[in-house]
Amino acid sequence: MAQRPLDVLHKSLDSPVLVGLKGGREYRGTLKGYDMHMNVVLQNADEIKDGTPVRRLGLVIIRGDNVVFISP
């Protein structure tokens, strides 16, 4: 049976996720929340460039409009 994208997101709550954005930036952190626009809340988030953490953002709200993929 088909899994709805937002259900998959829901199952990833409190787990680490990788969020890829338009333009190539990525963020890694613990998924603490989301909404139907795929706006997401990450805790202990790091900004990642070429696989390497380049900045610690801690708590961060990412606007769904920029999201390319979310990988649990």
Next chain:
Amino acid sequence: MAQRPLDVLHKSLDSPVLVGLKGGREYRGTLKGYDMHMNVVLQNADEIKDGTPVRRLGLVIIRGDNVVFISP
């Protein structure tokens, strides 16, 4: 008779698909879910550059907004 795009997507559930995104990135994996915005869920997904897998993402939710094509 005309085939509706989402019906074609539905028939591809649990089958391998290639997903092409804006900017040229592609993902290959097993289609596990989708919704009406063409958000899709892939399992065992690889990121592809110039035809070669460059990164294993495993489970991944791709936001429909970025999708250019999906090829079963």
Next chain:
Amino acid sequence: MAQRPLDVLHKSLDSPVLVGLKGGREYRGTLKGYDMHMNVVLQNADEIKDGTPVRRLGLVIIRGDNVVFISP
């Protein structure tokens, strides 16, 4: 009398079409379906660059959001 764009698309079902996308990529194939967002389904689709087929995709769903033109 005015011809509605989607009616022209409808008349092209089961016929070869050329689909031009943002960024210049083009796809040629047999139009098997479409919806009101101009999402289209092509069969036996080839990706075209500078007039030359560069990749065979076979069955492909193209998201209307990326479509610039469709030429029957």
Next chain:
Amino acid sequence: MAQRPLDVLHKSLDSPVLVGLKGGREYRGTLKGYDMHMNVVLQNADEIKDGTPVRRLGLVIIRGDNVVFISP
């Protein structure tokens, strides 16, 4: 009195128009149809680059989303 943009388009039916797209591509052809999204249907359409026809497309549906201007 103000002329509504779609009324001006309507009056151009069966007449030659120049359609300018985002990114600079232009198409010239006979306007055969349109809808409220400014999707248009051109007949005997040529793709124009720097004022010169570079490709004959014949019948073409152009997605309004890409249209910058239409000049009757």
Next chain:
Amino acid sequence: MAQRPLDVLHKSLDSPVLVGLKGGREYRGTLKGYDMHMNVVLQNADEIKDGTPVRRLGLVIIRGDNVVFISP
């Protein structure tokens, strides 16, 4: 009191306006019409580059989606 943007546009009917688009193109002409999406109709319109008219378009419908500013 606040002036609504579309009211200001309405007062400019039959007057010359400069329309600036995304990407830097500009059009100068007589405003003959508009709608709520800021689609506009210009008469005797010239395309302007770096302050110089580079092409006469005459009557032109400009899609609001591309408009950055309109200056009466």
Next chain:
Amino acid sequence: MAQRPLDVLHKSLDSPVLVGLKGGREYRGTLKGYDMHMNVVLQNADEIKDGTPVRRLGLVIIRGDNVVFISP
């Protein structure tokens, strides 16, 4: 208590504002109007590049879609 963005805009009516657009262009002028899409009307507006006025536009309607920030 939270201040709503449009209320802050409303309080800036008849005062000078700096409007930053996508792509880096900025406009400075007296805010004479706005609507819920953040379309704004500026009076005595100057186009600004790198902090320097490069063109006087006078009265100008700026489409909200292009606005990055408005600073009273």
Next chain:
Amino acid sequence: MAQRPLDVLHKSLDSPVLVGLKGGREYRGTLKGYDMHMNVVLQNADEIKDGTPVRRLGLVIIRGDNVVFISP
């Protein structure tokens, strides 16, 4: 339990936040307001480039459409 993105934003009222925009510009300031589009109001805002304040904007309304992330 899931935290909704706008609730996290609400809890950051009157606290310093970092706002990252499309194209890489960032703003740091005290969050004074927001709405459901993620339009935000910052007080004592600085524009940041490569981690360094390059311009003081003071009070600023940022259009949600441009927001990539907000980090409390």
